[in-house]
Amino acid sequence: MNNRVLIIQTEPPLSSDLLSQAYREHGYHVEIATASHSRERILQVASQSEITVVELRSDDAQMFALCEWLRQHWRGPLLILTSAFASADVVRVYQMGADGLHPYPWSMRVVMARTEALLRRSQGRLCSH
Structure with missing residues (x-):
């Protein structure tokens, strides 16, 4: 597998290095960014990635704006x-354009399964039939 993933972490990260480690163990090339990185740099790395994964706290207005x-x-x-559990936060995440959401604390097996499902779906959209 040669998939690239961009992980945009909160500061401090919700998952420390567990998330990036899990992706690496599944054969992904991992890039890490935070909201303090320039948006142009984040966009550049996202454009080279097959998926972007964002850690999001419900009270982090800067991260919502970045997303x-x-x-x-x-x-x-x-x-x-996300650490958000209120239905209004979940609705906000989907209204801003998220393709998937998983609440904290997360199961790495579920995160990997969601990642693979999103990648299959996105690659399917790119195929012409």
């Missing part, structure tokens, strides 16, 4: 890993 901006400029699969 909304990223969705306006990039159309690849966007998986949100």
Whole structure:
């Protein structure tokens, strides 16, 4: 597998290095960014990635704004890993353009399964039949 994943972490990260380690163990090339990186740099790395995974706290307005901006400029699969449990937060995540959502604490097996499903779907959209 030669898939590339961009992980945009909160500061401090919700998962420390567990998330990036799990992706690497599944054969992914991992790039890490935070909301403090320039948006142009994040877009550049996202454009080279098959999927972007974002750690999102429900009270992190800067990260919500980054996700909304990223969705306006990039159309690849966007998986949100969130600490948000209120239905209003979940609705907001999907309204900003997320393709999938998984609440914290997350199961790495479920995160990998969601990632693979999103990649299959996105690759299917690119095929002409």
